[in-house]
Amino acid sequence: MSLPKDTEIGTLVDHLFRNQYGKMVAVLTSIFGLEHLGMAEDMVQDTLLEAFQRWSYGKVPPNPEAWLMLVAKNKALNALKREKVKQKVYQAQQYESHRPDDLDHFFGAAEIEDSQLRMMFACCHPAISKEDQIAMVLKTLCGFGNKEIARALLLGEEAINKRLYRAKQTFKKQQLQLTVPTGADLNKRLDAVCTGLYLLFNEGYNSHQGETLIRKDLCLEAMRLCQLLLVHFPDKTKLPALLALMCFHVARFDSRIDNKGALIIFADQDRSFWNTSLIQSGMYYLAEASKGDTFSAYHLEASIAAQHCHATSLETTNWKFIQTLYQKLYELKPSPVILLNLAIVAGQVNGPKEALKQLQLLLSERKLANYHLLHATLGEVHLQLGNHSKALAAFQQAMQCHPSAKEQAFLKEKITRLDQSS
Amino acid sequence: MKEFMLLMQGDDSQQASPEEMQQRMQDYMGWMQQMEQSGKLKAGQPLEPRGALLIDKDTVITDGPFLEPKEIIGGYIIIDAADLDEATAIAKTCPLIEHCAIHVRPLVNVPS
Numbered sequence: 001m002s003l004p005k006d007t008e009i010g011t012l013v014d015h016l017f018r019n020q021y022g023k024m025v026a027v028l029t030s031i032f033g034l035e036h037l038g039m040a041e042d043m044v045q046d047t048l049l050e051a052f053q054r055w056s057y058g059k060v061p062p063n064p065e066a067w068l069m070l071v072a073k074n075k076a077l078n079a080l081k082r083e084k085v086k087q088k089v090y091q092a093q094q095y096e097s098h099r100p101d102d103l104d105h106f107f108g109a110a111e112i113e114d115s116q117l118r119m120m121f122a123c124c125h126p127a128i129s130k131e132d133q134i135a136m137v138l139k140t141l142c143g144f145g146n147k148e149i150a151r152a153l154l155l156g157e158e159a160i161n162k163r164l165y166r167a168k169q170t171f172k173k174q175q176l177q178l179t180v181p182t183g184a185d186l187n188k189r190l191d192a193v194c195t196g197l198y199l200l201f202n203e204g205y206n207s208h209q210g211e212t213l214i215r216k217d218l219c220l221e222a223m224r225l226c227q228l229l230l231v232h233f234p235d236k237t238k239l240p241a242l243l244a245l246m247c248f249h250v251a252r253f254d255s256r257i258d259n260k261g262a263l264i265i266f267a268d269q270d271r272s273f274w275n276t277s278l279i280q281s282g283m284y285y286l287a288e289a290s291k292g293d294t295f296s297a298y299h300l301e302a303s304i305a306a307q308h309c310h311a312t313s314l315e316t317t318n319w320k321f322i323q324t325l326y327q328k329l330y331e332l333k334p335s336p337v338i339l340l341n342l343a344i345v346a347g348q349v350n351g352p353k354e355a356l357k358q359l360q361l362l363l364s365e366r367k368l369a370n371y372h373l374l375h376a377t378l379g380e381v382h383l384q385l386g387n388h389s390k391a392l393a394a395f396q397q398a399m400q401c402h403p404s405a406k407e408q409a410f411l412k413e414k415i416t417r418l419d420q421s422s
Numbered sequence: 423m424k425e426f427m428l429l430m431q432g433d434d435s436q437q438a439s440p441e442e443m444q445q446r447m448q449d450y451m452g453w454m455q456q457m458e459q460s461g462k463l464k465a466g467q468p469l470e471p472r473g474a475l476l477i478d479k480d481t482v483i484t485d486g487p488f489l490e491p492k493e494i495i496g497g498y499i500i501i502d503a504a505d506l507d508e509a510t511a512i513a514k515t516c517p518l519i520e521h522c523a524i525h526v527r528p529l530v531n532v533p534s
Binding site for chain 2: 012015016017018020021045048049051052053054055056057060143144145146147148
């Protein structure tokens with residue numbers, strides 16, 4: 001028997017199991033076909049269990065990733081040897097040319113990455129609904145457990161089980177293949193994958209509910225997958241644009257919450273908490289993104305975020321340029337939320353009166369009528385103009401729009417202060 | 423000093439997410455290391471989740487997990503302790519107690 005002799009604990013990388021889970025599931029699914037995803041998941045779970053048992057009693061092998069892959073490979077070999085599975089596999093799958101005992105091909109470093117890529121395209125296939133896509137990406141590519149997905153997306157575990165089941169059924173019913181699209185199809189499908197990753201990122205970034213740690217994980221996972229895409233499609237400038245956007249946002253992640261867990265609005269954020277190395281990465285990717293001739297909403301959103309990261313304070317921010325960028329973004333993506341942002345920027349460029357005009361226009365068109373941030377913004381603008389009673393009414397209106405617990409606390413403080421001063 | 427066998431029974435790790443599993447493993451490894459450094463750990467081994475169960479000569483259950491998961495013995499370790507109380511107190515500090523039952527059994531020292 002062997003017992004741990006040296007300090008071996010530090011040798012395990014954070015999230016090693018989770019990350020390897022995603023890789024192994026992708027590889028095994030490449031071998032068995034998308035319709036056998038469930039079987040691949042079970043084999044990978046067994047592989048991790050085996051590691052758990054052996055490593056806790058003995059030493060962690062010098063290369064844990066390779067050890068896991070080898071065990072997974074042996075499990076796949078054993079499964080192929082079992083006649084029943086072999087027949088099923090041969091009936092359905094596209095890798096007939098490979099002899100069952102020759103699996104090495106699937107386990108090369110490049111092929112492992114390709115498997116993940118194929119899996120990304122499968123999970124973000126247009127036949128799968130957007131909400132199901134996010135759950136599938138988290139499960140199959142990021143190795144999250146159903147409970148963790150539920151916690152991250154603020155949903156019940158039952159809802160997550162349903163989403164995953166529905167997506168797997170679609171894989172089977174529509175006989176979706178694990179392939180990377182080519183030719184004219186590629187751009188369209190790549191857009192879908194980008195949207196999927198963008199939504200995954202936003203789930204982590206924009207919600208102010210739930211645990212900060214797990215939400216930040218969602219952002220980092222979206223970045224990791226985006227990087228993987230970028231390595232394979234270096235010419236698609238949408239990818240570095242999206243990645244730049246993610247870098248800039250994550251750079252500011254920690255400054256949005258104070259040490260008591262309360263929300264800090266942008267104007268009050270301590271810029272010294274911003275992660276400069278992530279900002280630098282963002283700048284690098286943004287420069288990469290501008291090398292091509294394509295232009296996307298991600299380019300604009302990343303440029304806007306870059307402007308904020310560049311500026312040393314709210315006052316020195318180039319609001320005029322940000323205004324132009326938002327106007328262009330609105331042309332590409334005409335959404336009322338961008339109009340709200342434009343109103344806020346107008347406040348900085350032309351003063352609060354202009355902001356008020358634009359906000360009232362939004363209100364009169366009944367756009368975003370139930371969006372708490374519209375009313376909260378209106379409240380701020382009224383405050384700046386000295387209309388305290390109108391500000392109070394707006395903040396109270398915002399409270400009616402079901403803001404998150406943290407936002408409620410923030411609004412309550414505003415309301416109490418106004419109540420006291422009046 | 424007496425020797426005690428700690429038998430870990432019924433692991434729910436099959437249902438754990440990869441992240442949970444890694445966390446559990448690291449917690450357990452850390453504990454095992456402490457046990458070793460304090461000189462209390464004598465031996466230990468994991469058990470494969472398969473084997474054979476002989477009910478009697480004619481009733482042999484083999485092939486694959488033959489018991490309910492909560493009955494499977496996942497592994498054992500042998501520790502030194504002054505008495506059963508101390509051994510039990512040590513078992514309580516094992517992080518696996520969150521996920522499985524632990525038998526604490528004194529070993530009988532048979533003089534050779």
